[in-house]
Amino acid sequence: MSDVKKFVPVMITPFDSKGRIDMDAVFSLVDFYLNAGVKGLFANCLSSEMFSLTEDERLELTRRIVQYVDGRVPVVATGSFGQTIDDKARFTRQIYDTGVNAVIMITAHFANIDESDTTLLGNFFKLLQLTEDIPLGLYECPAPYKRILGPDVFRQLIDTGRFIYHKDTSIKKEWVEEKLAICREQQVLEFYDAHTPNTLTSLRSGARGMSSISGNFYPELMVWLCDHAADPAYQAEAAWLQAELTAADPLIHEAYPLSAKYFLQKRGLPLQQSSRTQVVQLTPLQQQQLDELINKFYSWCERLDIRPVTVSEPLLVK
Template identity: 55%
Template sequence: MSYPISRRTFLEQLTPAAIGLAAGAGALTSHAADHMKPVEKKFVPVMVTPFKSDLKIDYDKLSLLTDFYLAAGAKGFFANCLSSEMFFMNDQERIDLTRHVVNYVAGKVPVVSTGSFGDTIENKAVFAKQIQDTGASGVILITGHFAAASESDTVLLQNLEKFLSLTGDMKVGTYECPVPYKRLISPAVFKSLVSNRRFIYHKDTSEDIKNIEVKLKIAQGTQLEFYNAHTATAVESLRKGGRGMSPISGNFYPEIHTWLCRYADDPSKSADAAWIQSEIARTEPVISKYYPLSSKYFLKKRGLPIELVSRSKAKSIPAEQMKVLDDTYNVFLGWCDRLGIKAVNARQ
């Protein structure tokens, strides 16, 4: 099987001198210009999608939700992701959803979006270009979309090579999405990807601090921004070079992740950081039940007028689980009191 570019070209294919994106909010990375400045750690929510009772996307509520994330300190957005219920949308909805967020944010912060849908590499490239055309800062590629579970990393790299050859100078990222299956990127593959400056983003779901540490060392000093989805390794990953956090719990209490991103490296906050990490790790199994509907229930408690409607498997939340979420909401308010956080009031 042959591909349009060689492995060597794949590794050496560089963008022009400015390896970041355009100046302003579109630049996911700007270290080439101001590498002496402290690197800002970012909370980037994996956005949920509000639906109307007829299961159509509620764009008005999506705008309100976007405002809520921004008020809570979000420094970017991952639209059209697993939390968005993208696997229950058609291509046009995925594009329209991404475009709405990009247009609504209007350059305040960068927006990335999954763009690797399609039954062939050629079709994936076509769809990715449509996502790029929305104005997204980066097109995210699901690792499980580029090789079957039984296929080797060689196949994964070959398919990525072919995809890149079809997509010009498109800025891309990787996402170890659990669907269609969770394909974790090995350090060797990760090193190959980071060597290509078109790769600007990685969302890690390995939940393994040793694996994370290896990847962070590889990414150090490069254009690639590393975002951790695992709350139990949040502090370690931030301290060891992670660019930010992007966990599902950001759809419940985004202020907590904003606080962690701001203070993980602050020695005076080390005790509080260790404490809050243990707290959010403890509550993760609770909030994960009936997700993403559980997050919509929680957000509704926080004042967002969104419907408790989901296209995913969970169509309703049992009363006993609602009570658990109610209790978790009160726990969250206690966290805010201890850390001196002003929780966003979405009703105002």
């Protein structure tokens, strides 16, 4: 494990005007992320509208992304779908066969909201037996409900040696720090915080990187923070940018992921404002606020001497 801090965006899924996956736009989006300097991709996640995709779409989307990335960065994807643990194990194997580097398990898929951690651990251990040596990750996804792993449960899962990735949504800094302390002991797990306002604190406390929805608006800024969080020469600028991104965080969550598609479309990406989620159209006020945020984004880049990715520039050579 190196000391390099990584930004790993949670990929959105472009749809065409008829609600079908727009694979050409998916590839443009991958190029956009890579040109921004990301160190990995999280496909088939909540931002991808995975709960609105069919099983075949989840597999095909993940497979095509892995093929297009062609080893340039690691790719992970959610695999814990199915009614039973046997079903989840079967789909985990199918997702792994697409070529991903690790298959991510949603913590809420292993116990109902009213069930104990004992039940959750029992189901996890059963899945581990059924999936042989497939490298796995943990994802405290907000849906179907947010199941935060306490330090004891977290430690027991990591001690199995099967988990190499964790996407944390604890939000509270003291919870994040407890889990990071466990990660430092084990030294086998890459910890990624999902909460943009935690960026500097988490990175400086030992997180491997960030994996927040802000990467679907301005990945260049998140990459910059990952690169400069611990650099003494940039502490004032990093603190200033953290404050700006924290202030903007509530706005980008409104009507997400449609807000991200609007923002990226304004930045020049060939994305339709089409989504399978409940939000079907942004309000005029939301559009105005996002337009103002785009202007802020360019001013932030200018202040920090960051060159925003332009869609017209040559894409990375595969």
